Structure formats: structure tokens, C-alpha cells
Amino acid sequence: MQFTTAALLTLLGAVxxxxxxxxxxxxxxxxxxxxPDSVTADVGDMLQFQFRGGNHSVAQSNFDNPCSPIADHTNTTGxxxxxxxxAASQAMGMIPTYTVMVAAKTPLxxxxxxxKHCQAGMVMVVNENTAANSSRSLANFKAxxxxxxxxxxxxxxxGGSASTNTTSGSTSGTDSSSGSTTSSGSDSTTSGSAASAASSAVATGAATTIGVSSSMGLLGVVAAMLML
Ligand SMILES: [Cu+2]
Structure with missing residues (x-):
């Protein structure tokens, strides 16, 4: 028991x-x-998309070409x-999640x-920077x-693939934490693919720090299932 606690604290401290x-x-x-549809994240932070209903996706574009893969317009894979x-996951009491690591402060x-969900406004930005360019706002992106x-x-x-890490954390209070997730890393510039749905995680709610180790590229990717 004492050993377990010490090991956990070490893990949490590291991340x-x-x-x-x-x-x-x-x-x-x-x-x-x-x-939310606008998130401010630091380099190294994770974005965890939790799929709450319907059948949706998360894809990356650039600002100038919404509703179109960024790879079709730039050298970035996305x-x-x-x-x-x-619905398929709910039968198992879980929801799908998709997690990427942010590795640049530039807008995503x-x-x-x-x-036509994109046209209907199902879009978002990470690190909107209207101070640098006032026209590149989320509102203009939606329009x-x-x-x-x-x-x-x-x-x-x-995208490419890299090593697979398995990490674990624990649940406390209303914060979320992950059980075990399997991650597949990515290559250099903003890439990666969600390969497979992996096993369980517990809890819901607010962003928190969890034990996700990362030897990932610019945007590492974790695909996992989250228990309802
Ligand atoms: Cu959708």
C-alpha cells in the first residue's frame, strides 16, 4: 500500500x-x-475529445480552408x-475519446x-490569436x-506511428483521470492517427492533470474509451 502510494505520487509529480x-x-x-469551441492550451498540454452523442469526428484544417483536410493545402498531415x-460504445457503458498533445502555440x-456538420458550425480553435491577426477569429472561421x-x-x-505507451492514473473527486490508455505517437509535424480504441478510463468532467507520458511528436494521439 505504501509502495503504491509512493509510486503514484512520483507519477503525478512527473506530469x-x-x-x-x-x-x-x-x-x-x-x-x-x-x-468549448475555443481552448487555450500550452505546449505539452493534451486535448481530450469526448464523444457524447451521434457520430462525429475531429479533423484538422487550416484557417483558410475550413471543412477540408489541412493536408490538402499544406505540408502538414493533420x-x-x-x-x-x-451508440456502439454506450452499449458497453463507455464513450469514445480521442486525445492529442499540443506541441505548438500557433492556432489549430x-x-x-x-x-454538413462543419458548415453548421461544428468547428473549433485552439489558441486563437486575434492579436497577431484580427481577421483570424473563430467567428470568421465559422462564417x-x-x-x-x-x-x-x-x-x-x-501520419506515422511511434512507440506505444501505456499509462495509468487514479480517480479522485470530480476530476477526471484515466485508467489505462494506449497511445500511438506521431511523426514530426502535426500528425498521427487514432489507431484503435483501447481500454477503460474512469470518470468525467473537468480538465485535470493525469498521468499521460509522452514521447510524442507535435501532436501525439491517444485513442481510448471512457467509461460513462
Ligand atoms: Cu459532427
Missing amino acids: SAQKVHVVSVGSTNGTLAFS IFSGYQPV WFYCSQA LAKVQTANVAPSTAA
């Missing part, structure tokens, strides 16, 4: 600076939105969660590639998304 920002994707009553049908633009004729999904297997 205490890393925050996890939880973003809900969709909802049980069909909302076409990311919530992230893509694939489609995450929540995301959209849902399902149907631009609204008039796109197509909503294009990235091809599924984007």
Missing part, C-alpha cells in the same frame, strides 16, 4: 505541469458543436479521429467531417465554414 483540456463532441440531444459512433483549427460547398474527410490513416 503535474501538463494539463488536459476536455472538449465534448456533440451531445446526447444532437448538438452539432464542440464544447489529425483525424475517424468517425466515432457513440478543427472541424467535424460528418455530413467561412458556412459557405463551403463540400465537407471533406481526411483519408483515415494519416
Whole structure:
């Protein structure tokens, strides 16, 4: 028991600076939105997308080409969660999650590639920086998304792969923490793919620090299931 506690404290201490920002994707009553749709994250922080209803995805675009994979317009591969049908997981008492690590302070633009969800406003930004460029706001991104004729999904297997880490944490209070997640890393510039759904995690709620080790690239990726 004492050994277990000491080991846990060591683990938590090692990652205490890393925050996890939880973003809900969709909802049980069909909302076409990311919530929150604007996140400020530091380098090394994690974004955990929790799929709450429907069948959505998280894909990366650039500002100028909403609803279209960033790889179609730049040399960046971008992230893509694939489609995450929540009902299939609910039967097991779990929800899908998709976690990426932020490795740059520059703005990151995301959209849902399902149907016309992007046009409907299912988009978000990480590290919006209107101080650097006032026109590159989330509001303008939404307006631009609204008039796109197509909503294009990235091809599924984007990015490279790296080592697999398994980490674990514990639950306390209303904070969330992960049970065990399997992560697949990524290559250099903003890439990675969610390979497989992995095992359990516990609890819901606010962003917190959890024991996610990372020898990942610019945007490392973790695919996991979260218990309801
Ligand atoms: Cu969607």
C-alpha cells in the first residue's frame, strides 16, 4: 500500500505541469458543436475529445480552408479521429475519446467531417490569436465554414506511428483521470492517427492533470474509451 502510494505520487509529480483540456463532441440531444469551441492550451498540454452523442469526428484544417483536410493545402498531415459512433460504445457503458498533445502555440483549427456538420458550425480553435491577426477569429472561421460547398474527410490513416505507451492514473473527486490508455505517437509535424480504441478510463468532467507520458511528436494521439 505504501509502495503504491509512493509510486503514484512520483507519477503525478512527473506530469503535474501538463494539463488536459476536455472538449465534448456533440451531445446526447444532437448538438452539432464542440464544447468549448475555443481552448487555450500550452505546449505539452493534451486535448481530450469526448464523444457524447451521434457520430462525429475531429479533423484538422487550416484557417483558410475550413471543412477540408489541412493536408490538402499544406505540408502538414493533420489529425483525424475517424468517425466515432457513440451508440456502439454506450452499449458497453463507455464513450469514445480521442486525445492529442499540443506541441505548438500557433492556432489549430478543427472541424467535424460528418455530413454538413462543419458548415453548421461544428468547428473549433485552439489558441486563437486575434492579436497577431484580427481577421483570424473563430467567428470568421465559422462564417467561412458556412459557405463551403463540400465537407471533406481526411483519408483515415494519416501520419506515422511511434512507440506505444501505456499509462495509468487514479480517480479522485470530480476530476477526471484515466485508467489505462494506449497511445500511438506521431511523426514530426502535426500528425498521427487514432489507431484503435483501447481500454477503460474512469470518470468525467473537468480538465485535470493525469498521468499521460509522452514521447510524442507535435501532436501525439491517444485513442481510448471512457467509461460513462
Ligand atoms: Cu459532427
